Each structure stands twice: as structure tokens, then as C-alpha cells.
Amino acid sequence: MDQVQHNHANPQADLFIKMVIQAWDTQNDRLDKLIGQLPEERLYAQTAPGKNRGYYLLGHLVAISDAMIPLLGLGEKFHPELEAIFVSKPDNTNIISPSIDDLKKYWKEIISKLSHHFKLMSSDDWFSRHNAVSPEDFAREPFRNKLNIIINRTNHQSYHLGQMIYLK
Amino acid sequence: MDQVQHNHANPQADLFIKMVIQAWDTQNDRLDKLIGQLPEERLYAQTAPGKNRGYYLLGHLVAISDAMIPLLGLGEKFHPELEAIFVSKPDNTNIISPSIDDLKKYWKEIISKLSHHFKLMSSDDWFSRHNAVSPEDFAREPFRNKLNIIINRTNHQSYHLGQMIYLK
Numbered sequence: 657m658d659q660v661q662h663n664h665a666n667p668q669a670d671l672f673i674k675m676v677i678q679a680w681d682t683q684n685d686r687l688d689k690l691i692g693q694l695p696e697e698r699l700y701a702q703t704a705p706g707k708n709r710g711y712y713l714l715g716h717l718v719a720i721s722d723a724m725i726p727l728l729g730l731g732e733k734f735h736p737e738l739e740a741i742f743v744s745k746p747d748n749t750n751i752i753s754p755s756i757d758d759l760k761k762y763w764k765e766i767i768s769k770l771s772h773h774f775k776l777m778s779s780d781d782w783f784s785r786h787n788a789v790s791p792e793d794f795a796r797e798p799f800r801n802k803l804n805i806i807i808n809r810t811n812h813q814s815y816h817l818g819q820m821i822y823l824k
Numbered sequence: 825m826d827q828v829q830h831n832h833a834n835p836q837a838d839l840f841i842k843m844v845i846q847a848w849d850t851q852n853d854r855l856d857k858l859i860g861q862l863p864e865e866r867l868y869a870q871t872a873p874g875k876n877r878g879y880y881l882l883g884h885l886v887a888i889s890d891a892m893i894p895l896l897g898l899g900e901k902f903h904p905e906l907e908a909i910f911v912s913k914p915d916n917t918n919i920i921s922p923s924i925d926d927l928k929k930y931w932k933e934i935i936s937k938l939s940h941h942f943k944l945m946s947s948d949d950w951f952s953r954h955n956a957v958s959p960e961d962f963a964r965e966p967f968r969n970k971l972n973i974i975i976n977r978t979n980h981q982s983y984h985l986g987q988m989i990y991l992k
Contacts, residue, residue: 668951672840675967679975704872704990783836799843807847807975811982818986822872 669779676806677774683813684767687717687820691763694823696756703819708747710823713816714759715742721766724809727787728802730773735762777802837947844974845942851981852935855885855988859931862991864924871990876915878991881984882927883910889934892977895955896970898941903930945970 691699691714699710708716719738725731741751754762782803785794794800859867859882867878876884887906893899909919922930950971953962962968 666834666836668834668947669836669840671951671966671969672837672971675969675972675975678967679979683979704875707872707990779836783839798839799846801839801843803840804843807843811847811851811979814979814982815986818983819990822875822987 666779669783673777673779673782673803676803676810680806680810681771683810683817687763687813687817690817690820690824691760698823699756700752701823702749703822708819709749710820711752711756711759712742712747713820714756714763715754717813717816718759718763718766719743720809720812721763721770724770724805725766727805728770728773729787730769734766734769738762834947837951841945841947841950841971844971844978848974848978849939851978851985855931855981855985858985858988858992859928866991867924868920869991870917871987876987877917878988879920879924879927880910880915881988882924882931883922885981885984886927886931886934887911888977888980889931889938892938892973893934895973896938896941897955898937902934902937906930 694710699714702709703713715738719735719742722733722735722738723743725733738754783798783801785791786800786802786805789797789800862878867882870877871881883906886903887910890901890903890906891911893901906922951966951969953959954968954970954973957965957968
């Protein structure tokens with residue numbers, strides 16, 4: 657898709673979409689940098705006594721980003737098996753697989769797919785309904801659109817990044 | 825100001841301003857709830873061994889929110905003295921003043937002032953330059969607008985809220 661498909665009657669929308677994606681990219685860059693710096697044994701450590709391990713939070717962020725793919729109508733999850741380990745269950749220090757290297761690889765794969773699609777989306781796409789809201793609810797609550805997913809997931813990632821930074 | 829001053833040629837703009845403010849309000853509500861639940865001695869504790877106290881992070885968030893008032897062109901800071909304690913210097917466990925009750929009071933006062941002004945701002949106001957960017961830089965980088973301050977500060981608050989939650 658090219659620029660022609662964007663809604664050029666509304667330059668503020670293009671600007672706003674850029675702002676939201678920029679904030680998302682910033683958080684991703686910070687997480688990338690952090691997991692690139694931390695030795696594996698630090699990531700397997702708890703972020704604070706009795707709190708989630710860095711490993712769990714990394715897996716959690718990978719799983720939540722993976723779930724954005726179907727939520728935004730961009731296809732299927734790459735790694736549906738992650739949800740049971742890193743989302744629906746709390747951290748369990750016996751779990752050390754998938755490996756940290758695998759999680760990092762998954763992360764890059766998912767973020768790269770999302771970024772690729774984001775470049776192709778028009779402002780009308782962004783303001784359309786995401787897949788966890790019904791057409792009826794969306795008619796009443798038009799803010800439950802795809803762009804709002806990015807705003808919320810960016811904040812979610814900041815929240816956990818604030819915890820993972822304690823491993824430094 | 826009333827609805828007439830909003831740009832009604834651009835209903836998407838009203839919608840995304842609403843999305844950004846909603847995310848900001850959500851983080852504020854979470855912080856409100858957390859500081860309402862934590863006993864004072866917990867807030868004076870470190871969020872993790874050797875890490876910032878809840879008290880410092882609360883003061884930090886109050887100071888950063890207070891600084892949004894001039895940044896958005898809405899007036900002067902209520903408490904300029906907070907910056908030296910909670911922003912430009914790291915946490916120092918000898919510091920226990922202003923009191924937590926005072927910080928909570930300042931917080932409510934600042935958030936209430938911001939909310940009041942946000943309701944009066946038109947979409948053109950939101951997409952105008954904030955006061956930490958020059959007109960020249962803004963011409964090149966129009967995303968450095970007032971609405972972007974809210975997006976960034978919401979993420980900043982999520983980050984520290986992820987740390988403060990460790991006090992529970």
C-alpha cells in the first residue's frame with residue numbers, strides 16, 4: 657500500500673498515528689537495549705525479592721505482543737504456547753524453557769511483523785474496531801479501535817520495563 | 825470554552841484526544857488507588873533493595889506532573905521546590921519532607937488543574953507546540969506537540985507505577 661490510501665483530508669490523524677507508533681517504538685528500543693545488556697543469569701533472577709523474574713516478564717511481553725497480531729487482524733500468533741506459561745499463569749521459578757535466546761528471537765520476529773504491517777495501515781484502518789470488541793460495542797465506544805491497542809500496550813510495556821530495569 | 829471551538833471538520837481528532845486523555849486518566853486512577861491503599865510506612869520503604877523509595881517516586885511523579893502546567897502553557901508550577909528534591913537529585917533516605925500527606929494533596933491539586941484545562945483545549949490547541957520546543961524545531965518536528973506530552977508522561981507514569989506496585 658502507498659500513501660494514496662491514507663486519509664489526506666486529515667493530516668492530524670497521520671501525525672497522531674506517527675506519535676503513537678513513535679512511543680511504541682521507543683519502548684521497544686528500550687526493552688531491546690535492556691535485554692541486550694543483561695546477562696542471562698540476571699534475566700533469570702527476580703526483579704525484586706518474591707517478585708516476577710526478568711525471564712517471566714520478558715516472556716509476558718513477548719506473549720502480549722504476539723497476541724496483538726490477531727487482535728489487530730494481522731494474522732495468527734507466532735507462539736500461542738506462550739500464553740499458558742507467561743500470561744494465564746503466574747511466574748514459576750521451575751520454568752526455564754523456552755530459553756532466553758528463543759524469547760529474544762520470538763520478540764524480534766513479532767515486533768518486526770507488527771512494524772511491517774503498521775507501515776501499511778491507513779488511518780481508517782487504525783480507527784477501525786479491534787478484534788476483542790463487538791461491532792455493537794464499537795458503535796457505542798469508537799475509541800476501542802486498533803490505535804488504542806497500541807496506546808495501551810505501550811503503557812503496559814513501560815510498566816513492566818520499570819520493573820525489569822531493577823535487574824541492572 | 826465550548827464545543828464550538830473544537831474542530832468539527834475533524835471528528836477523528838476529538839476521538840484520539842479522548843483516547844490519550846483516557847489513558848492518562850487511567851494511570852492517574854491507578855496511582856490514586858495505590859497511594860490510597862499503602863500505609864505511610866510502606867511508602868517510605870524502598871520499592872526493592874537499594875532502589876527508590878515509594879515516597880521518592882510519588883514526589884517524582886508529582887513534580888513531573890506539576891512541570892506539565894508550564895510545559896502546556898497553562899500557568900506556573902504549584903510547587904517548583906519539588907524539582908530539586910525529586911527530579912534533579914537521586915533518592916536520599918534522609919529526606920522525609922514534604923510529608924506524604926502533603927504530596928498527596930499536591931498531587932490532587934495538580935491533576936485537578938490539568939483535567940480542568942484539558943476539557944477546555946481544542947484539537948488545534950493540542951496539536952500546537954509545547955513550551956520545551958522552539959518554533960523552528962516544531963516546524964520540522966510537528967509531533968512535538970502538547971498531546972505528545974500527555975502520551976509520554978502517561979508512559980513515564982506507568983513505568984514508575986510498575987515499581988511502586990512492589991510496595992503492596
